[in-house]
Amino acid sequence: MEKSNIINISDQSSSFIYRSTFNLVKSLGIEEKLSHILTAACLLIATFILLAFIDYLLRFFFNSIVTRLIKKTKSNWDNYLLENKVNVHLSRLILIGISQQLMPWVFVGFPSLITALDKFFTVLMIFAAYGLINGLLKTVRDILRSSRAFLDKPLDSYLQVLQIFLIFVVGTLVVSVLTGNSPWSFLVSLGAASAILMLVFKDTILGFVASIQVSANDSVRVGDWVEMPKYGVDGDVLQINLNNVRIQNWDKTIVTIPTHTLLSDSFKNYRGMQESGGRRMKRAILIKISTIRYLDSRKIENLKKIALLAPYIAQREEEIRKYNRENNIDQGIPVNGRRMTNIGLFRAYIKAYALDNPHIHQKLTMLVRQLAPTEHGLPLELYMFTKGTQWAFFEDVMSDTFDHLFAAIKYFDLEVFELPASDDLRHMLERKMG
Incomplete structure (x- = not known):
């Protein structure tokens, strides 16, 4: 490396610092080429010490002073800046920028090395800027996420x-x-x-x-x-x-x-269900068809004792008497005219029970309907909504409802269909053998 290529910017302070250090090293009796290398090494060590001190000051400023000030504020957006390490990325960006400015002072005698270092620090600056922008974007995301409109x-x-x-x-x-x-x-x-x-x-x-x-x-x-x-x-x-x-x-x-x-x-x-405030309850009770029958006056009087059912029975009795009287119905045969059945009154009771239940939503669809009969009996389906969408609440309300209905069905002389169990078959065989 020729001397003309070593120092080519004589009118700048960097050149003055390099020449002074070079003359000091050369005065020790070291040859010129080795003096340039030692000069660059000395300046590099001094620069690293200076950068370490600057890094300490930046860390102290951001991690101590700025962090304490942010924690004292009542707003949350500055806390998000700390969580996403925006202060760390900013301190790195500043340190890299200072390093890029100092390197030409250290290697002023090595123009080709300065070019390579300039590219290196420019790349580091790009990555540091990306980290800073990325941290700011995450901060904006966290701020928006804390708002109900963007939740x-x-x-x-x-x-x-x-x-x-x-x-x-x-x-x-x-x-x-x-x-x-x-x-x-x-x-x-x-x-x-x-x-x-x-x-x-x-x-x-x-x-x-x-x-x-x-x-x-x-x-x-x-x-x-x-x-x-x-x-x-x-x-x-x-x-x-x-x-x-x-x-x-x-x-x-x-x-x-x-x-x-x-x-x-x-x-x-299921968002629509959750926003409606009610969760659908859709389940059927399988009624044994052979237990469905007309009700006589004595059974009707007994069912009038059910408080929820009494108003309905009184209304239906009046409607039936009026219809049969106006149409001269021969009531000697039960199938003539209109009569009440146990399945009909049980269906009415279920509807009255649902209307009286505070956990059943009264403003949403409420049906108690018969489905097509099958080999497993007549499905009597409850189609209604609970007054709440929580899973545990829904299951509790549905279980309580069917607990009550399964226990109440015997008062209507109805039976729930179920396949014969082993005990049923054994009892039947024992009766035949006995």
């Missing part, structure tokens, strides 16, 4: 889209710095590789489109109860990302499915 929005999907864009920008700038070419030339070269990029990022692109459509159509939110039997999904949505959706099933297992399956496959969302 059920797929904010992670939006963040990941921005992160992918930032990574693309960072990659472009890094390649541009290392090659010395314009970023636009790199982008033009990517056009030829677009087909490969589409193949590599297929799932990401599908997830990005799906996230936008899911958000725009408001088909799924964080916190919704969704069910997809094909994927073993039956639980609450925990997170909607760009690539996948995390769902916690009721057995506390976590299922992860691709986001685009929310568009390609069907699923059931």
Whole structure:
């Protein structure tokens, strides 16, 4: 290395510092070429000590002073800055910027090395800037997530889209710095590789489109109860990302499915049920058909003692008497005219019981209906809604309702159909043999 190439900026202070240190080292009787190396080493050590001191000051300022001030404030947004390490990324960015300015002072006698170091620190600056911007984006996400208006929005999907864009920008700038070419030339070269990029990022692109459509159509939110039997999904949505959706099933297992399956496959969302304030109770009692019969006056009088049923029986008796009298019905045969049946009064009792039950929603659909008879009897179905959507509450109300009805059915001389058990067959054989 020639002397003319070692010091080429004589009018700058960096050149003065280098020459002074070089003359001091050379005065020790060391040859000129080795003196340049020792000069650079001494200045490098001094620079590292200075940078270590600056790093200590930055850490002390951000981690002690700024952190204490933030913790004293009542707002939450500055706490999110600390959680996402924005202060750490900012201190790194400042330290790298100072280092980039100091390196030419240290290696002023090595122009080619200065160029390489400048590129190196420029790349570090790009990565540090990415870390800072990424931390700020996460902070914005956390601030929006704390707001009720954005609580059920797929904010992670939006963040990941921005992160992918930032990574693309960072990659472009890094390649541009290392090659010395314009970023636009790199982008033009990517056009030829677009087909490969589409193949590599297929799932990401599908997830990005799906996230936008899911958000725009408001088909799924964080916190919704969704069910997809094909994927073993039956639980609450925990997170909607760009690539996948995390769902916690009721057995506390976590299922992860691709986001685009929310568009390609069907699923059931229970949000409407939860917002309505009622959860559907749809279950039938199988009545043994052979126990269905007309009621005589004595049985009707006994059933009038049921407080919930008495008003209905009185009204029906008046309607039946009026109809039979106006139509001159021969009441000697029960099938003539109109009469009350035990199944009809039991159905009326169930309806009255539901209307009197404070845990049954009175403003939503309430039906007690007969379904088509089967070989297992006549299904008498309860179709109504509980006044609450919590799982435990729903199960308690439904169980209490059917506990009561199974116990009350015998007062109507009705029986619930059930297949013969081993005890039934044994008792029947014992009676025949006895």
